[in-house]
Amino acid sequence: MPFADLVVGTLLYGALLGVIYGIATAGLSLIFGVLKIVNVGHGAFMMIGAYTTYWFFTLYGLNPVLSLPFSLAIGALLGLAFYYPVVRRVIDAPEMASLLATFAMGLLLQEAARMAWTSDYRGFSWEVARLEIGGVSIYASKLIAAGLALLLLLFHYVVFYRTKLGLAIRAVVQDREGALVVGINVDRIYALSFSIGIAITVASGSLLAIYNPVGINPYMGAILTLKAFVIAVMGGLGSIGGAFIAGVLFGLFENVSYVVLTGIEGVQPLVLTRFIAFTLLLVILLVRPKGLFGR
Amino acid sequence: MGEGLVVEGLESGYGEMQVLWGVSLRVNRASMTVVLGPNGAGKTTLLRTIMGINKPWKGKVIMEGEDVTFVPPHEKVARGMTLVPEGRRLFPELTVEENLLLGAYTRISTRSTAGYREALSQVYELFPRLRERRGQKAGTLSGGEQQMLAIGRALMSEPRILLLDEPSQGLAPKIAIQIIDLLSNLRRERGLTILLVEQNIAAALKNADYAYVMEQGVIIKEGERDKILHDESIRQAYLGL
Ligand SMILES: Nc1ncnc2c1ncn2[C@@H]1O[C@H](COP(=O)(O)OP(=O)(O)OP(=O)(O)O)[C@@H](O)[C@H]1O
Ligand SMILES: [Mg+2]
Numbered sequence: 001m002p003f004a005d006l007v008v009g010t011l012l013y014g015a016l017l018g019v020i021y022g023i024a025t026a027g028l029s030l031i032f033g034v035l036k037i038v039n040v041g042h043g044a045f046m047m048i049g050a051y052t053t054y055w056f057f058t059l060y061g062l063n064p065v066l067s068l069p070f071s072l073a074i075g076a077l078l079g080l081a082f083y084y085p086v087v088r089r090v091i092d093a094p095e096m097a098s099l100l101a102t103f104a105m106g107l108l109l110q111e112a113a114r115m116a117w118t119s120d121y122r123g124f125s126w127e128v129a130r131l132e133i134g135g136v137s138i139y140a141s142k143l144i145a146a147g148l149a150l151l152l153l154l155f156h157y158v159v160f161y162r163t164k165l166g167l168a169i170r171a172v173v174q175d176r177e178g179a180l181v182v183g184i185n186v187d188r189i190y191a192l193s194f195s196i197g198i199a200i201t202v203a204s205g206s207l208l209a210i211y212n213p214v215g216i217n218p219y220m221g222a223i224l225t226l227k228a229f230v231i232a233v234m235g236g237l238g239s240i241g242g243a244f245i246a247g248v249l250f251g252l253f254e255n256v257s258y259v260v261l262t263g264i265e266g267v268q269p270l271v272l273t274r275f276i277a278f279t280l281l282l283v284i285l286l287v288r289p290k291g292l293f294g295r
Numbered sequence: 296m297g298e299g300l301v302v303e304g305l306e307s308g309y310g311e312m313q314v315l316w317g318v319s320l321r322v323n324r325a326s327m328t329v330v331l332g333p334n335g336a337g338k339t340t341l342l343r344t345i346m347g348i349n350k351p352w353k354g355k356v357i358m359e360g361e362d363v364t365f366v367p368p369h370e371k372v373a374r375g376m377t378l379v380p381e382g383r384r385l386f387p388e389l390t391v392e393e394n395l396l397l398g399a400y401t402r403i404s405t406r407s408t409a410g411y412r413e414a415l416s417q418v419y420e421l422f423p424r425l426r427e428r429r430g431q432k433a434g435t436l437s438g439g440e441q442q443m444l445a446i447g448r449a450l451m452s453e454p455r456i457l458l459l460d461e462p463s464q465g466l467a468p469k470i471a472i473q474i475i476d477l478l479s480n481l482r483r484e485r486g487l488t489i490l491l492v493e494q495n496i497a498a499a500l501k502n503a504d505y506a507y508v509m510e511q512g513v514i515i516k517e518g519e520r521d522k523i524l525h526d527e528s529i530r531q532a533y534l535g536l
Contacts, residue, residue, distance in 0.1 A: 170389065177348065183372030
């Protein structure tokens with residue numbers, strides 16, 4: 001492959017992956033922004049989405065794009081199922097309680113997945129066309145995954161800025177007591193926000209499986225959680241737009257780093273990329289604790 | 296004169312710490328009643344407990360004859376009671392008009408604006424300043440304007456019972472008096488039942504019908520405005536006379 005094509009390909013794939021990282025982090029940011037809790041089990045919810053797409057495709061031959069509504073619905077229900085018995089009780093508790101609770105939720109999903117589906121690595125191959133873009137051949141499925149991620153972001157934006165529910169959510173974020181005295185059922189807003197956040201997270205797991213339909217296993221969530229943390233911090237915790245831009249930057253960074261490091265002998269590109277990512281996280285936390293775009 | 300709001304033996308607090316030790320009071324319909332008391336007496340806690348933001352431990356809250364002790368705040372708003380909280384608690388990043396619309400939250404739907412248009416123009420009539428600044432973020436308003444917005448936001452829910460926690464706090468004396476006079480007008484013109492907590496005692500007493508004095512979580516004195524106004528110990532403790 002000529003060098004120019006390699007550059008274009010790397011950047012293009014990086015940006016597409018980044019868009020998916022962006023929407024994956026939006027769910028985490030929404031939950032943090034509204035409920036002020038960090039969902040340590042984030043990646044496990046994405047894992048559920050990846051399996052959802054995998055099983056619908058493998059068992060019923062369902063077009064992976066069509067598994068998205070199922071992921072959203074499963075996520076929304078999972079969100080409610082965890083909110084009422086667990087999350088609601090830890091909102092006002094010391095931080096450690098919510099960290100432990102969401103960590104436990106992640107473990108529960110992970111072990112349930114292992115018991116139900118074993119710890120085998122799974123993958124599927126969805127035959128769709130390849131497209132030529134600027135001399136680079138690219139899987140249409142990856143473009144579709146990124147397009148759907150943008151659609152989800154749009155949906156998210158519309159809910160947030162164009163509906164009564166969104167106005168109420170923003171009110172709760174800005175002043176919870178103010179929200180109470182205007183008659184907003186704050187508990188219900190928390191439940192809905194958590195549910196929407198988890199729905200988006202599970203759906204982003206589906207998108208990741210469409211983008212890269214291999215390596216689906218019960219433990220895939222851990223690294224996804226860590227990446228989402230790096231991106232969320234880059235974008236400024238709780239900022240959804242920031243998370244999205246940071247996601248794209250991170251996708252670009254990851255791909256470029258991987259390609260560059262592959263060329264160096266004796267280096268494990270995946271491991272070192274991860275290392276650089278966390279060094280980056282540390283630096284951002286020290287230098288710009290409110291994120292790259294924070295004021 | 297009917298009962299607007301009755302509180303019986305109310306107890307509550309934070310965690311293990313009890314703040315209210317059996318507070319009873321009565322606010323007649325379309326009257327203005329004021330609660331006075333030193334810092335830390337539990338006045339804010341009293342209003343928050345009446346509203347349901349703090350859970351009552353014991354006692355009763357009765358709204359126009361109906362027991363609403365354990366009714367959550369959002370339902371109380373829907374039933375016609377709201378609170379202008381201490382520190383105003385506006386939504387700083389939202390515009391003045393969005394703050395006002397949220398005041399009518401229990402009545403608005405995304406489809407029909409009829410429910411709040413009328414209330415909105417009434418609030419703008421009352422506070423022309425807010426109309427001028429309706430596109431501005433609430434956080435950028437001056438202290439006096441913010442207080443107008445807090446009161447306007449509360450009026451948007453068209454309450455029959457209005458609780459206010461130190462609405463004149465942090466305002467220039469002249470504006471503070473204007474705000475309290477305005478509340479008194481609202482009571483007269485709209486028949487609003489008002490329970491007011493105030494540090495600006497002279498202004499509050501001038502307009503109130505009845506007053507309670509609270510110390511360390513209990514009511515230690517109560518009476519008609521004139522009785523409290525002429526009470527020697529109150530004049531010394533609160534009016535500096
Ligand atoms: N959120 C809270 N958590 C714990 N204790 C609190 C809380 N809010 C108030 N208190 C305590 O409850 C007591 C009563 O406080 P409260 O705010 O009701 O008094 P107040 O009469 O409104 O005082 P002020 O005139 O200063 O507004 C005080 O001892 C205060 O320290
Ligand atoms: Mg107070």
